Amino acid sequence: MQIINNSRSDAPYKRKIKIHSKIERDKDGKMQLSWQTLHNLEKEYGDSFFILDLRQFETNYKEFLQGFRSIYPNTNLGYSYKTNYIPKLCQTVHSMGGYAEVVSQMEYDLAVSIGVPPTRIIFNGPLKQQEDLENAILAGSIVNLDCLEEVEMVEALANRLPEQKIAVGLRCNFEIDTTRISRFGFDVAAGELDQAFQRLTELNNCTVDGLHCHISTSARSTESYSRRTQKIIELTDYYFKEKQPRFIDIGGGFYGKMTDDLKSQFDGYIPNYQEYAQAVAPQLKSKYPGDSGPELIIEPGVAVVSDVLNFAAKVVGLKTVRSRQIALVVGSVHNVKPTGTDKNLSLRVYRDEENSAQRKLAGPVDIVGYTCMEHDCLYKDYPGEIGIGDYTVVENMGAYTVVFKPPFIRANPPIISYDSIQDEYQLIRRRETSEDVFSTYIL
Template sequence: MKEPYEKPLIKKVQVGLSNKFGSVYGRHLRPEIDGVPISDLVSRFGSPLFVFSERRLREKYRQIYQMFSTRYPNVQFSWSYKTNYLDAICAILHQEGETAEVVSEFEYEKARRLGVPGSEIIFNGPYKPLSALKTAVQEGAIINIDHFDEIYDLEEIAEELGQPIKVGIRLNMDTGISPQWTRFGFNLESGQALDAAKRLVSGGKLILNGLHCHLGTFLLEPRAYAKAIEKMVDFAYELEDNFDLKIEYLDIGGGFPSRNRLKGIYLSPEVAVPPLEDFAEAICDTLLSKLKPNDFPKLILETGRAIVDEAGFLITTVHASKRLPDGTRSYVVDAGVNILFTAFWYNFKIELEEDISGPAEPCVIYGPLCMNIDVVAENVQLPPLPRGTRLIFSPVGAYNVTQWMQFIRYRPAVVLVGEDGQVDVIREAENLNDVVDRERLPERLILKKS
């Protein structure tokens, strides 16, 4: 078969040279994931395909848990369901000892269905329907209040059940980072958080026993967490001294970064992302320096991305290539932003299944959607890729399989490579029935068969 004709083009290409962004091109190859060949995975389960490594997931959790538990004696991790709520992923982390952190009745029900008792669930978020709050109260969940209206809802439930309810409140505060997530919880500096505590105490139906905060996402400044802990401990002792309360837990939330690369940051993750040990040290050292002797409230962490992101890979296949009018080489692959939603914010590591000869040049990778926004990678250095070439994107374990959408194309299968090399489907590829089963067509609109 003859190669298709391509008009000659003169375009300056720089390969292998350092530049002001600090990057040097080098081919990255990944012929297998945890010993399972990429070709075997695609032949069995198709492309595109999400692949998770059980070994990497367990190892990362254990590493992070050790970083904190060796520095502070009372630590509990609670798995952030919104980061990745696939049953298999959640089950692995619950086996490792994590409780569940949810932000909706859907996530709450998913955790309960999986077998997590209500007493091991933290219920956060700005929208908690009254019925969901009542269920959480009856099943003993930890509830962190987000706003004054939620106080009224919980007092109503307490009165109905005839019992006081233990609650925490979510705080927002200035820790020196921008933007501040002030839409969630009660502001500390303005006195709003103190007003909320006064309201709780005066009502007599709720017992304040915990403080919660969540500073943001993919935060690169450990000192922000140190400042948050400092302010939370000071506020806890203010509450205990003034209202005869006992703050039993401090929940610092999540937000730790993974080894991913934010768009706009040109340094490699190895340079730009602080080691997780820096976050553990900042939090625990500050906590121990601020607490009174023999006072060790439970430190809760809702770490999501930093635990699961690097355990996830996406295999995708080149379908077509073309030159854009400005001469840029572009490729169309079978995975788009409908399933790789975080492509809007991150420049992923892109690896080839096998080495391909030829000069590398800056390329753009488009997904399969008939939408101009379907760009999964820009300005990535690649050699000439034949049709059928497989690319592996990583890390993609966080948020993609919760934020993905059924748009234009079916969502693909997700598999888990076990520690023994066994490969299990943990979410089947979608088909037409999955999309239309909940649709209803009125009889008067049924098309007549010709």
């Protein structure tokens, strides 16, 4: 299947360019943009765009995984496609040895299309259709079943192909002192996991290879990771008495790196990579002290991707309505907060200081977007100066942004990848056209 458009007509977009605007990094490794760099990029790519920091993604991937591997070497990372499925990121994960963690056939197709072998795909999620589930199992993917209906699908497959060896994983649902009752996986306390095991092991040609859990909590605390690890080890002790599991998968949901002003908006402590590794990996190490323990799988999305994308939008309009000062940018709150988070964005304004004829406003200014919605405000009461031709840049845009953005009112901006070692920019998603948006409708 070829779902990425690699046709000839895209060839002009694929060249890598140098615009003599090397982006330096600060002491924390963050990209240091400037008005001139953004202006040069505008000339090439238009007045709004995402900038992907591929090297930062690689750094995060290595650091996060290394934290776990330094304690429990048999750890692997499955990157959560849903968090940000920019194919360039997914390809990078594959080239670094990671699994593709997918939750739909659409994401599965993407993984295959960029060259990930099925054996390096983990298929999770609550909805797998019979054909998709069967194909994934037969191709050797790790398929973590979520409910008894999926057990039935496996039974149908096993009975139809009695000579075929079938292996699956099971997602467990247990309490770890959270207020929300999760809808995912087999309810351990109610005996659903037991039922699933029983039914699958009654099939002569089916094995359960491992256990999975993913529990999203608002605090994302290290304690919750200690607890889920302890629980899943207890369950493997119980269900894998004769033979240890092939894998133990503790899911994702970890915090990523963030700017200080974003951090200050969270009530609780924001653990770092090492602290998460410390909450999980020593428990596996003490349970399996040798080299042949089960594979530990971690499935981060946010943790490795949140800080690798910035969104830049040019300031194109200024107005004052009674007491309210307003700056209009070529972007929208739907580009930067499509999930509707209540957190304020880390927004910086890059000023065109040398333009003396520039029209400008002195704060407080509301920085608003292109939609016709009153709520489309990217930043309320920006305190500094802002003028026509400046650029606003929102940081920490990597998680649940481009995958969530609907084609509301305006087509999507392009995504540019910056390679700081080669000092090269590459377009990795072209600007969408009206035709792209309307091409699936039928007149």
